[in-house]
Each structure stands twice: as C-alpha cells, then as structure tokens.
Amino acid sequence: MEAAQDEDGLILYTGSGEAGERQLIERFQEETGLDGDLVRVVPNQLTERIISEHQANQLGADVIRIDGWDLIDQLVDAEVFRSYSDIPSDISIPDEAVHEDGLYFTTYNRPYLFAYNHEVADEELTSWEDLIEDGISSGDIGLTQVRAAGSSANLVHFQLDVLGEEWLSQLADTSPRIFDSASPLTDAMARGELVAGPVPSTVGMVAIEDGAPITLVAPEEGFPVNEYIVGLSEGGDSPNTAEVFLNWTLSDSGQLAALELGDYPINPELGAPDLGEGVDMPPLDDEGIYVVDPEEYQDLLEENAELWEELFGYTG
Structure with missing residues (x-):
C-alpha cells in the first residue's frame, strides 16, 4: 500500500461489462484511496490487443480481467500474466479459485x-x-x-x-x-x-x-454461471497498486461489491446475489x-x- 501511493494508479483491461467494472473501480478507490481506470473491449478482441501490446513491450494493463478458457490459455501461452503468491493471510479463498499456482484467479461467478x-x-x-x-x-x-x-x-x-x-x-x-x-x-x-x-x-x-x-x-x-478470472500483467506501470487491487478483489470487501452488482462471490458463505423482487x-x-x-x-x-x-x- 505504501509503495502504491507513489504510483499513478492502475489500468484494468477488462472484457467484463463496462458499467459494472466502473462501479467496482469506484468502490476500490473509495476503500483504498488509490486511483484506477479501465479499458473495456469485448473479450476476443481484448485478447488480441493484449498479446499484440505484450509482444511489442507496450502492454498498458496492470491488471487483466477476462473470461473464456480458450482466451485465458492464449494469454498464458503468451506469458502475459505474472504469478502472485502474497495474498494476505486474512483473505480466505477456495483452492479452486487459484489457478496455476497463482498465475491467475477466479474473481467471481456471473x-x-x-x-x-x-x-x-x-x-x-x-x-x-x-x-x-x-x-x-x-x-x-x-x-x-x-x-x-x-x-x-x-x-x-x-x-x-x-x-x-x-x-x-x-x-x-x-x-x-x-x-x-x-x-x-x-x-x-x-x-x-x-x-x-x-x-x-x-x-x-x-x-x-x-x-x-x-x-x-x-x-x-x-x-x-461464467467464471471471470483476474491476473496481474507482466510489465505494468503500477505493480504495487495492481497487487492491492487483486488483494481487495479477493477479499470480502471486493467480493461483496461484486455480489451487490449481481455476481456470485467465490466464497459461498457470502451468499447469493439479490436481483430484486421476484427473482429467486x-x-x-x-x-x-x-x-x-x-x-x-x-x-x-x-x-x-x-x-x-x-x-x-x-x-x-
């Protein structure tokens, strides 16, 4: 957190819905005081962009959120993600949400x-x-x-x-x-x-x-339900802010924020989404x-x- 305060804020590349992602970024900013912004592109096009930028050493993302196991495999093969194992001990996530020893994580089930x-x-x-x-x-x-x-x-x-x-x-x-x-x-x-x-x-x-x-x-x-995954990118300009964002996303605070938007959290103890009257x-x-x-x-x-x-x- 201390190191992140000296950075310019994270950039999230996402294939998820823009309006929901902006609400999550705003919640992250409110709870941490750190800045963030996003680039939203449909997942198949986003994958092409990420790989192209990465190969040119110009990847603009600090964090990537995407779905589609075929697209995820493409990003793994292109060595876009960097592994992360420093999740704080007070954050409890199920084993099945951790992929390839922390190369990427399930962030919610939509x-x-x-x-x-x-x-x-x-x-x-x-x-x-x-x-x-x-x-x-x-x-x-x-x-x-x-x-x-x-x-x-x-x-x-x-x-x-x-x-x-x-x-x-x-x-x-x-x-x-x-x-x-x-x-x-x-x-x-x-x-x-x-x-x-x-x-x-x-x-x-x-x-x-x-x-x-x-x-x-x-x-x-x-x-x-569709698993959205999140991972840290290789070469991002704000690596510490990215790690704080990943920790927050996997924490109860981040999971509850996603729950309020209509997603199932990775921790089932947090409950099912409330989609309004008449939707059970x-x-x-x-x-x-x-x-x-x-x-x-x-x-x-x-x-x-x-x-x-x-x-x-x-x-x-």
Whole structure:
C-alpha cells in the first residue's frame, strides 16, 4: 500500500461489462484511496490487443480481467500474466479459485439469465421455453453472437446440453437480432426495440438501476454461471497498486461489491446475489446452476460455435 501511493494508479483491461467494472473501480478507490481506470473491449478482441501490446513491450494493463478458457490459455501461452503468491493471510479463498499456482484467479461467478421488457411483453416470462412460444414475434429477441466472449460460448454450451439442439433451432426460427455484446442488446431492450434476450446478471442490474423497464428472470430450467478470472500483467506501470487491487478483489470487501452488482462471490458463505423482487437466486451449489468443466468447454467450443452459426445463419 505504501509503495502504491507513489504510483499513478492502475489500468484494468477488462472484457467484463463496462458499467459494472466502473462501479467496482469506484468502490476500490473509495476503500483504498488509490486511483484506477479501465479499458473495456469485448473479450476476443481484448485478447488480441493484449498479446499484440505484450509482444511489442507496450502492454498498458496492470491488471487483466477476462473470461473464456480458450482466451485465458492464449494469454498464458503468451506469458502475459505474472504469478502472485502474497495474498494476505486474512483473505480466505477456495483452492479452486487459484489457478496455476497463482498465475491467475477466479474473481467471481456471473449468472447468465435472460431479461424482458415488461412494458412491451404480452405476459410474464419465466422460462427459457417462453422465448420460443407463439407470443414471441419475429425479431423480438436479441442474442449475443457465440464467439463474442467466453460467457456467450458458455451460454450456448448450456443451451445445447440442457435445453437441446431442437430448442436452439426453434430459437433461431424467431429470427433474433444478433449483437456483439450484451450491453447494446440490453439498451435495445430498454428502448422497447426487443422484447427479451439472454443477458449477464450485472448488465441487467445496471440497466434496471438506470431506470430501464426490464425484468430479470432466473429461468425454471436453470442457468449457467461464467467464471471471470483476474491476473496481474507482466510489465505494468503500477505493480504495487495492481497487487492491492487483486488483494481487495479477493477479499470480502471486493467480493461483496461484486455480489451487490449481481455476481456470485467465490466464497459461498457470502451468499447469493439479490436481483430484486421476484427473482429467486439459488445458492451457487444448487443443481439448477450450470458450471461447465474447462476441458469440456474447450473440447466442444468450435463444434458448438459452428452449429450455432449454422442454425442462426450468422457469418459475422
């Protein structure tokens, strides 16, 4: 902390939602007095940028937050992360949140739910099945394309495994609008241009806080959660501030801040997110919560993506 006070503040490169990340940075600043800022890019493009900057010895990040086990492997192979083992003894994190002996850490588990505009929907929606019912007209649904991020690939993995290919085919028959990120999808839903669509919990929560007339749904059939990881970068300009930020992120203070935004903390004792009236979020170990195995995710990534693109006629 003493050394960090002589630095200019950290830069966080993130593939997570910008509005939520800015709230976390603000909370970090309030609790530590240290400065921070962020660069937000969709994860697949962010990975390319990080590797390119790193290879040119011009990486602007002190800390990296991203999802997608394939993208994480690319960053590991490019030797972007620096290992960290000096987590204070009063910070308790589960062993499964520590990866490759501290090269990177799971920072929170983000639910991927769906939302709908309750001012334009004909009736209350409660399940994934509702998205393919007759009440949904052509073009009423928004989707994030499968290769945009690990979260979108993880969602498709869940949909194929739990809901089935036939369900996904029927969803494609609704002629949904395709987006590269969940934030513009949610904005379109808030304007009434869409009725419904899958969204990460934090993106939906931020929109609701901003007055959007949307309702989040924890579907009856279950939903996936996506692991976001955080790691310190090699060569950052504010290494001490970065370490304080990582400690804070893994501490109860940082985890509670993420919980308030709609994420499951890595410490289950801190509870489940409160997404508002009528949204009953189960504990993280509930059988309805889908956590994909990283190896299974990698094995089926390309196969699932190609099937999704074929069903939706998506060519980028």
